[in-house]
Amino acid sequence: MFRTAELGRKVSKEEFERQKEPLRIELLELQQRLRELDMPVILVFAGVEGAGKSESMNLLNAWLDPRWIVTRAYGAPSDEERERPEYWRFWRDLPPKGRIGQFLSSWYSRPFMDYATGTIDEGAFDDQLNQVIAFEKTLADDGALIIKFWMHLSKTAQKARLKALEKNPLESWRVTKRDWRHWEMYGSFMRAAEHLIARTSTGEARWVIVEGEDHRYRSLTVLCTLRDALRHHIERDAQRRAVTAAIAPDRAPVAADVVPAPVVTGLPTVLDTLDMTQSLPKAVYRKTLSTEQGRLAVLHRQAQTKGISTVLVFEGWDAAGKGGSVRRLTHALDARQVQVIPVAAPTDEERAQHYLWRFWRQLGRAGRVTVFDRSWYGRVLVERVERFAEEDEWRRAYAEIRSFEEQLARHGIVLCKFWLHITKDEQLSRFQAREDSPFKSWKLTDEDWRNRERWEDYTHAVNEMVERTSTHDTPWTLVEANDKRFARVKVVKTVADRLEQRLGETP
Amino acid sequence: MFRTAELGRKVSKEEFERQKEPLRIELLELQQRLRELDMPVILVFAGVEGAGKSESMNLLNAWLDPRWIVTRAYGAPSDEERERPEYWRFWRDLPPKGRIGQFLSSWYSRPFMDYATGTIDEGAFDDQLNQVIAFEKTLADDGALIIKFWMHLSKTAQKARLKALEKNPLESWRVTKRDWRHWEMYGSFMRAAEHLIARTSTGEARWVIVEGEDHRYRSLTVLCTLRDALRHHIERDAQRRAVTAAIAPDRAPVAADVVPAPVVTGLPTVLDTLDMTQSLPKAVYRKTLSTEQGRLAVLHRQAQTKGISTVLVFEGWDAAGKGGSVRRLTHALDARQVQVIPVAAPTDEERAQHYLWRFWRQLGRAGRVTVFDRSWYGRVLVERVERFAEEDEWRRAYAEIRSFEEQLARHGIVLCKFWLHITKDEQLSRFQAREDSPFKSWKLTDEDWRNRERWEDYTHAVNEMVERTSTHDTPWTLVEANDKRFARVKVVKTVADRLEQRLGETP
Incomplete structure (x- = not known):
């Protein structure tokens, strides 16, 4: 040569x-x-x-x-x-x-x-x-x-x-x-x-x-x-x-009515397999949540000592209760060890880089917990459905994401990914409740209503996302969130379980 | 208590x-x-x-x-x-x-x-x-x-x-x-x-x-x-x-004709004390530059071994030759150890912070050379003259800058600050030469011509800047730059001298 x-x-x-x-x-x-x-x-x-x-x-x-x-x-x-x-x-x-x-x-x-x-x-x-x-x-x-x-x-x-x-x-x-x-x-x-x-x-x-x-x-x-x-x-x-x-002289997002429907609609998706009736009575919730939070606190303390980092991803429908679940989680953790990253529009420094760059830069030091409130999955969800990304961009994103997450897993990071699922009816009643509440009305935007109109497209995108990015080391946890109490406990317990498992593998 | x-x-x-x-x-x-x-x-x-x-x-x-x-x-x-x-x-x-x-x-x-x-x-x-x-x-x-x-x-x-x-x-x-x-x-x-x-x-x-x-x-x-x-x-x-x-309903920069003249004009400034006729014949220049570059290379190698960092600031009139001087400097240095930071408009992440934040974030690791092509002095130069900063903002900047630079000096960083000075006539002929050159015309913008109209205001601002921020540990070096050769040698030699002095103080 x-x-x-x-x-x-x-x-x-x-x-x-x-x-x-x-x-x-x-x-x-x-x-x-x-x-x-x-x-x-x-x-x-x-x-x-x-x-x-x-x-x-x-x-x-x-x-x-x-x-x-x-x-x-x-x-x-x-x-x-x-x-x-x-x-x-x-x-x-x-x-x-x-x-x-x-x-x-x-x-x-x-x-x-x-x-x-x-x-x-x-x-x-x-x-x-x-x-x-x-x-x-x-x-x-x-x-x-x-x-x-x-x-x-x-x-x-x-x-x-x-x-x-x-x-x-x-x-x-x-x-x-x-x-x-x-x-x-x-x-x-x-x-x-x-x-x-x-x-x-x-x-x-x-x-x-x-x-x-x-x-x-x-x-x-x-x-x-x-x-x-x-x-x-x-x-x-x-x-x-x-x-x-x-x-395509106009690269602006295409209006809702001209977005083509997914190739096959009406077929059951992974979201249809969830039992959305699951719920927890208030008393059971209080007791279980506090038990699981206590467990999580102890386990994270151990993980921190061993330098094991945790990365949590929260995705889900608007009003599915991501914020509430995140708060129940962070409540159990030492605030000095946690960073919640709200993912909104990228800054101009981020736009000048590959889309994964802004997530890489947020990875925390050893032993820390980094919570992404929305995440790199935006590319195969909102950017796909709203056509902010080209088809080849979001299609290749699955492999890019798998490679990124494999690197996290190989480094020993505990990665939990949550999709908080609610039914379309439940979302409607939550939107209406937000409209009526003086404290929560700022949480509801026109965009939320627009996203709701694309329910089918999102469902299809979520199904494909889970299909392509749920692996043994980096599984998706689908959370039945029509009952907030059930969802919160499931989230906290899942993180505790995963930490426990990981600690069991570490001498 | x-x-x-x-x-x-x-x-x-x-x-x-x-x-x-x-x-x-x-x-x-x-x-x-x-x-x-x-x-x-x-x-x-x-x-x-x-x-x-x-x-x-x-x-x-x-x-x-x-x-x-x-x-x-x-x-x-x-x-x-x-x-x-x-x-x-x-x-x-x-x-x-x-x-x-x-x-x-x-x-x-x-x-x-x-x-x-x-x-x-x-x-x-x-x-x-x-x-x-x-x-x-x-x-x-x-x-x-x-x-x-x-x-x-x-x-x-x-x-x-x-x-x-x-x-x-x-x-x-x-x-x-x-x-x-x-x-x-x-x-x-x-x-x-x-x-x-x-x-x-x-x-x-x-x-x-x-x-x-x-x-x-x-x-x-x-x-x-x-x-x-x-x-x-x-x-x-x-x-x-x-x-x-x-x-002030309109906070946009005020047009040139309504900017008030400096309080006192026509008085000699620190720039008037420079002997602008200094120059170097080509042969002397080549020999001296290469000697000084060699000296600098050896001295920086020693500084790097000892973990002594260098921060260089370049300010000066448009077309004063900052870029050329910077290149003669970096030429003598190991590219892996140097970072040139061009200072232009702040990014949105930078705008969301104190104006000094974007300079703090650029400080390099031990032993490195960080070159700022324009710098934190923008606040008391362009931002002052163009009224991008309020008067109280640029007035308090002198103290903020002194405190920042004191911290650099206390950490053992070698800080050299250069003002590259040319006369107004010399600038005009350089602008005209740029207009005529196919390779350099992109370097000349309308802004350059606008800045030139405020020559007096800038002179006044430079004088005050030197007065307030040239201290024993962090002196300004005023460079007579009508002759590019003279300027380049002075810059390289100054950095070498300062490094030599600093190394002499370090066991």
């Missing part, structure tokens, strides 16, 4: 100087055009030590406008990073739309080192590379341009390069014993690299292998690749816009 | 139940009204261990809508927090406008413990309390409602409370040896508390001493205080708006 990167290709000083100025001007122009577009650029630099990874990043910073470039390298995670799933640190560093992010020792670093040094076997390596592929696909599907540079040196060239660095008093600090140890393992590193590049070169995010020996050749290769990709991506974006404008 | 909080006041269960419902409803209503207003609420809970601090926070979370409450408690700082000035962790947790933040073991905790346990003397304690006062004043001036609850117990009552907790199997974990050690030091703790409360009870942020023995009395006191303060604050805000609307 690397033979073509050991040809000893060089660029003369004159040739480099000749190409430099027009290339730089075009890159600056492209960067400027990029700023107005709805997509970020993600550059990954990886490869052999000494092959010019950080030099290339420096060059980019020097030639382009560094104000619109985010540069990140990763060492050992900080304690705040260790307390979240591994990819949290990458998500929080992603460049917003219109900017370039360049990453060194990125999401490839740990799997690569683990495999090259024999810490993990090929199966585990592949498993981790699949995560990488899913991550990059998620970003590329959202419009990101991803280019990955593998900077290569032959074993002899690497030796010469390390020696040269050691001789230079200004650079000698860059060469460590670890570099020489790795040099001796050159063979295993290259085998790991071949496997990695073959597996993760995808249509969305390709690897470019760069011969790293001559710094002028290497620089031109990186910069010309970037220029061509930017040019192509920007043009494609313009075409895409033109097509969209021609097909 | 605490005698009035040892009266054994109690509230009966019946009385509590009678008051509970209407109080809760009013609090929920006030919280709802608060959400539409332009101010956050900050509650601090401090006091004797066992007097009900965290119970009060839990109660607030249970009675109010927890979605609009941020609850924070502070233990040992995380490594990411330790690498920034002490208050970074508080700034990043501040509630946005319209929300309530409740804080335990807040900015009072460390100074209080240090003084009570004899680690610092009264002088140092006062010094830290002055920081607290400045911090709270900054927030209050921006509209925040701040209430601080000191929860009190007599020595006997505290003993009884700790004993009772120890007996309860569900609560016994809460009592540690440390609590008993502190109980034995009750006297010193109370003396420290009296001093703290006396010093930091200000008009903007008062302390409310709460007798903590009876939980119903304590809860009602906290909640009624909050209710009254919210009511009062919301009413005052409405009045303020009414007055503003009457006086």
Whole structure:
């Protein structure tokens, strides 16, 4: 795989100087055009030590406008990073739309080192590379341009390069014993690299292998690749816009009456299987709720000590009692350990990122409880039904959500997802009661009435959501909520049960 | 001071139940009204261990809508927090406008413990309390409602409370040896508390001493205080708006021709003292720049190893060459260690906070270089001249900025502030050159021409800015930038000199 990167290709000083100025001007122009577009650029630099990874990043910073470039390298995670799933640190560093992010020792670093040094076997390596592929696909599907540079040196060239660095008093600090140890393992590193590049070169995010020996050749290769990709991506974006404008000039949400009905209506959904008559008498409710709250308090205290985090998702019909259930839950918990996140319209910083970004950023530190009052499922519920998201956007969201939640589960986070269900009649009487109450009337908006008109569409969306995202590790709990007391107890008890189970698995 | 909080006041269960419902409803209503207003609420809970601090926070979370409450408690700082000035962790947790933040073991905790346990003397304690006062004043001036609850117990009552907790199997974990050690030091703790409360009870942020023995009395006191303060604050805000609307119905920026001239014009300013003829021949420039860049590279490498961070501020006339200077600087630095922050219009998340918040959040980790291309000085420059900020807002900004920069300096951060100065004629010829260049024309906007018309006002504002914010530890460097080469070398050399000086002070 690397033979073509050991040809000893060089660029003369004159040739480099000749190409430099027009290339730089075009890159600056492209960067400027990029700023107005709805997509970020993600550059990954990886490869052999000494092959010019950080030099290339420096060059980019020097030639382009560094104000619109985010540069990140990763060492050992900080304690705040260790307390979240591994990819949290990458998500929080992603460049917003219109900017370039360049990453060194990125999401490839740990799997690569683990495999090259024999810490993990090929199966585990592949498993981790699949995560990488899913991550990059998620970003590329959202419009990101991803280019990955593998900077290569032959074993002899690497030796010469390390020696040269050691001789230079200004650079000698860059060469460590670890570099020489790795040099001796050159063979295993290259085998790991071949496997990695073959597996993760995808249509969305390709690897470019760069011969790293001559710094002028290497620089031109990186910069010309970037220029061509930017040019192509920007043009494609313009075409895409033109097509969209021609097909659907008005991207505003379509009015209720023209939303097509779900393909098949009237068939029973998962919501029809619920026994909506379940209820609890007041006395039983009081006693059970307080017992379960007590249980939850003790269990969460234990989870906190062990650093086990909890993420709770509340979805449900308007007026189904989400707020009330959340309050009964938080009542049992230490306020310092809980954060309730109300999910409404995204802020402009959030809009400049992938839609999952705003949920990643809210994940709490070890041992905390994070409650999402509405969640990432908005994409396959309200955004789908109201057509705020394109069909391909919400369709691929199921896989994106599964991947996100798998990462939470793998990190040991307890994830409970609640759909609070009420019947259409029950909703009507609650709406009417809200209208009449001086304290609750602010809770009822025109939007609530509008959503109600799409009951069928929502039912269909909920059914598909449960079908596609209820897994063994991250199940949905459907809560029969016509009786508020029954619902609240079920919610608190479910969280306590899940915590108990999780604590049972942890020594 | 605490005698009035040892009266054994109690509230009966019946009385509590009678008051509970209407109080809760009013609090929920006030919280709802608060959400539409332009101010956050900050509650601090401090006091004797066992007097009900965290119970009060839990109660607030249970009675109010927890979605609009941020609850924070502070233990040992995380490594990411330790690498920034002490208050970074508080700034990043501040509630946005319209929300309530409740804080335990807040900015009072460390100074209080240090003084009570004899680690610092009264002088140092006062010094830290002055920081607290400045911090709270900054927030209050921006509209925040701040209430601080000191929860009190007599020595006997505290003993009884700790004993009772120890007996309860569900609560016994809460009592540690440390609590008993502190109980034995009750006297010193109370003396420290009296001093703290006396010093930091200000008009903007008062302390409310709460007798903590009876939980119903304590809860009602906290909640009624909050209710009254919210009511009062919301009413005052409405009045303020009414007055503003009457006086200045149109708060949009005033057109250029009606901006009053500075009080005294034509007098020489600090900018007039610069020798604008200074320049460097090309050959000297190339050699000197590369020498200084090399020096800077080595010095920054040392600073990075020692964890010394650098913050650079670039202000200056449009077209003065900020971008070019920044690029010559970053060229000498490892791209992974530098972040350039372009300061433009704030995002909506930033607008929901104090104007300094968006700069606090950008401070980098230990050893990094953070470059602000325009900065917090916008408030006393463009916002002042264009009247985006009210006069009292920009006037108090000088003190706020000094306090912010003092905190950077105290943390050991190297702060360099550059004003890039060009003459009015030089600016004109650069504008014209930009108009003619196909690569640079995007850099020139109508705003640039408008700003140019206010040259006098800006000069006056710059003079006052330098006068008020150039201190020994955080000096302004005025850069004679009519000759770009001279300016770039001066910038790079200044940063290198400051780093060298700082490294000389660090063993």
